[in-house]
Amino acid sequence: MTVIKGLYAVSPEAEDSEQLLAKVSRVLDNGVAILQYRNKSANTVRRLRQASLLASLCKSRRVLFLINDDVTLARAVEADGVHLGKTDGSVADARAILGKNAIIGVSCYNDIALAEQAARDGASYIAFGAVYPSRTKPNAVAAPLSLFAEAKRLGLPSVAIGGITPDNAAEVVAAGASAIAVIGGLFDAPDPAAAARQMAALFD
Ligand SMILES: Cc1ncc(COP(=O)(O)OP(=O)(O)O)c(N)n1
Ligand SMILES: Cc1nc(C(=O)O)sc1CCOP(=O)(O)O
Numbered sequence: 001m002t003v004i005k006g007l008y009a010v011s012p013e014a015e016d017s018e019q020l021l022a023k024v025s026r027v028l029d030n031g032v033a034i035l036q037y038r039n040k041s042a043n044t045v046r047r048l049r050q051a052s053l054l055a056s057l058c059k060s061r062r063v064l065f066l067i068n069d070d071v072t073l074a075r076a077v078e079a080d081g082v083h084l085g086k087t088d089g090s091v092a093d094a095r096a097i098l099g100k101n102a103i104i105g106v107s108c109y110n111d112i113a114l115a116e117q118a119a120r121d122g123a124s125y126i127a128f129g130a131v132y133p134s135r136t137k138p139n140a141v142a143a144p145l146s147l148f149a150e151a152k153r154l155g156l157p158s159v160a161i162g163g164i165t166p167d168n169a170a171e172v173v174a175a176g177a178s179a180i181a182v183i184g185g186l187f188d189a190p191d192p193a194a195a196a197r198q199m200a201a202l203f204d
């Protein structure tokens with residue numbers, strides 16, 4: 001079984017594919033266990049190119065590679081799996097397309113009932129957020145850190161997301177999150193590689 005644990009980088013929005021590759025490369029060698037490609041604005045052609053570049057990068061660095069929202073794209077680039085939110089389709093449909101070994105993550109926001117449903121549906125992990133106010137997603141619902149202890153009984157890895165930085169990540173890990181998903185706290189840090197090392201070290 002694939003282990004979902006550690007620093008989970010989520011790619012920043014980027015128009016320029018080479019710049020995106022350079023930004024992600026810089027952090028990948030510094031303790032990132034999982035990378036999610038997330039681009040909410042690019043067209044299909046650009047998304048395919050960016051996802052293909054990141055898929056090759058992750059394969060060469062032995063980092064798990066997931067696609068946000070788009071099961072078809074995940075299959076096209078042979079990603080390890082997909083992350084689904086409430087409007088992104090069902091676990092069953094994703095698994096039918098990606099196969100039984102695919103990693104399928106499900107957003108549960110601040111709602112333990114959604115996590116219970118995701119577990120019944122056969123999700124690979126559940127995600128709760130936003131655990132802190134997020135500049136990337138300012139309107140995200142607030143999720144209390146107590147959810148991670150509460151969700152332990154479901155027996156699935158739990159991912160924390162939203163406003164996580166090197167300064168607050170230890171508190172999230174102490175609350176019981178299996179992995180921390182980060183955009184701004186990593187890619188907007190003064191030294192992204194150092195930020196990655198600091199957050200990854202919490203899982204040693
Ligand atoms: C690890 C992780 N957790 C939550 C999300 C958010 O998913 P969703 O609610 O579908 O929102 P978008 O990211 O699609 O805007 C995520 N992407 N990754
Ligand atoms: C994509 C996303 N989903 C969230 C949720 O709460 O479900 S918060 C979020 C943004 C994460 O970016 P940052 O690390 O910059 O806050």
Ligand SMILES: [Mg+2]
Nearest residue numbers: 069084085088
């Ligand atoms: Mg989504």
